[in-house]
Amino acid sequence: MMSRLQTRLLQLRSSFLFLPSFYSLIAIALAVLFVQIDYYIFYSTRLGAILPSVFFTDLALAQTLLGAISASLLTMTTISFSTIMVVLTTYLSQFSPRTLQNFVNDHHTQRILGVFISGFIFSIVTLLLLRERDGVSLFFSPTVAVIYAIICVGFFVFFIHHVSLWIQVSNLIHQISRNTVDAIQKNYHNKENSYHDAPWDDWESAEIKRTEPLFVHVEKPGYLQLIELEALIEQAKQDDVIIEMKFQLGDYVDTFTPFLHIWPLAKNIDSNSYLPYFLIGHERVTVQDIDFGLTKLVEICLKALSPGINDPNTAVSCINELGKVLTVLGQKNVERAFYNDDKRALRLMLKQKHFRDYLYHSFYQIRHYANDDVSVISAIIEALIVIASHNDREVKQEIHSFSEYIIEGMNGMKFLSLDEHYLHQKLEKLAIHTKPKDDPHHNF
Structure with a gap:
């Protein structure tokens, strides 16, 4: 789990304005620095003799260069913002509104805009500060601006390539899947290496619930994004309290419903002091909220299945990625409730x-809207096979129960003979991976 410092850094980095603002401050500092270096080079005859004269310009040429560079970089920035708006419009209409943050919060996108904006600010601030003073008539800082402009051209080419990749739905699906798997790996332990709830772990919960707890309300409503779990447990130990959370990650927390129930065991405590261990934001994020990553994939899949788009191959790709994510999730101890x-x-x-909740939420809408599409139903069955083949008996049993739900939805549909034969083969393969030990002859 994340520390408080990591949480704050994550908040800053997730802001679209953070990197451009940071780069802009650096650009202002560099502009002032290089203007001062101009005067230092002029009075240091040894350093001035080392540098070739081609790197120095007079005031008129310096003002012309800096004016042209600042105008060009401002144009690049405008084009970049326009391109970003086109991408966001595509995401809204073709994919899902929830996927906007994947592109906006991408560090490459923020870094490229930061480079363009900082280049413009460097040029315009240098133009403002540059003037003849104390006999100084030749300047080195315009050369720095020219080098910076050349670098910005390279970043502009990279930006076009970057946008061309992000506009492809296959790349977006891969990014969402990878981020979700990374979040699973960071926040959950493998079943064989983790601590599992024992029957006696919650005896205290039944005991304390006979008494009235302290109710804690959040100050501002929003989505529960992060929990600093280790620090929260350590603070609870120091105060000798037991805490019960009434919301899950990704839930919308209002100011009226109690967010926490706290039972002090030894002393009076400030119940509101526990709120900083939770991050409440205006939108959901995938850092710890695994279900949000799955929701994005499901929404892209449903959008692809809509009559206006009708792209079953994209839906199949989403289902394949859902299978990969759930395969990793099934190997983790996600059901631990007592710490x-x-x-x-x-x-x-x-x-x-x-795990059954994640499984159901990943496929129930897809099954409903694509129940008559053989390719999509087949992809769901194939994803279930992948999940079952890489997980333990408990997950296999969940897959077995869920497959009966899939078959129940198919019973009311009429398929052509070849489609029915193809699906039957898939179901037989799934039965091999999920049949219970006590029923070796079980089949669908």
């Missing part, structure tokens, strides 16, 4: 989803 400190005392109770 103890190092003394084995209960400190935190969470509302956790089960």
Whole structure:
């Protein structure tokens, strides 16, 4: 889990204005620095003799260069913003509104805009500060601006390439899947290496719920984005309290419903002091909210299946990525609800989803809207096969139960003979991977 410093840095980096603003401040500092260097070079005859005269310009040429460079970089910035708006419009109409943040928060996009804006600011600030003073008539800083402009041209070419990649739905699907898998790997432990809830771990919860807790409300409504789990448990240990969360990651938290229930065991505490361990924002993020990453893939899939777009191949790609994400998720201990400190005392109770919940939420809408599409139904069955073949018996049983739900939806549909034969082969293969141990002859 993330520390408080990492959480704050994540907040800053997720802001679209952070990198451009940071680069702009650096550009202002460099403009002032290089103007001062101009005067230092002039009075340092040894350094001035080393540098070739081609790197120095007079005031008139310097003003012309800096004016032309600042105008060009401003044009590049405008074109870049226009291109970004085209990409965002495409995402809204073709993919999903939830996918906008993937492009906007991409570090390459922010970095490129930061380079263009900082180049413009460097040129315009240098133009403002540059003037003849104390006999200084030759300047080096316009050469720096020219070099910076050449670098910006390279970044502009890279930006066009970057946009051409992000506008492709296959790349977007891959990025969402990779980010979701990374979040799973960072926030959950493998089942064989993690601590599982034992029957006695929650005996304290039944005991304390006989008493009235302290109710904690958030100050501003929003989505629960992050939980600083380790720091929260450590603070609960120091204050000797037991905390129960009433919301899950990704839930919208209002100011009226109690966000936390806290039971002090030894002393009076400031219940609101626990709110900084939770990050509430105006939108959901995939950093710890695994379900949000799955939701993005599902929405792209549903959009592809809509009559206006009718792109089943994109839907199949989304289903394949859903299978990969759920395969990794099935290997993790995602159902842990009770967290103890190092003394084995209960400190935190969470509302956790089960694997079956993630499985159902990933496919139930797709099954509904594509129940008569053989390619999509086949992709769902193939994804279930992949998940079952790479996970333990418990996950296989969940897949087996869910496959019966898929078959139940197919029973009311009429397929052509060849389609029915193809689907039957897929179902037989799924049965081999999911049939219970006590029923070796089980089949669909």
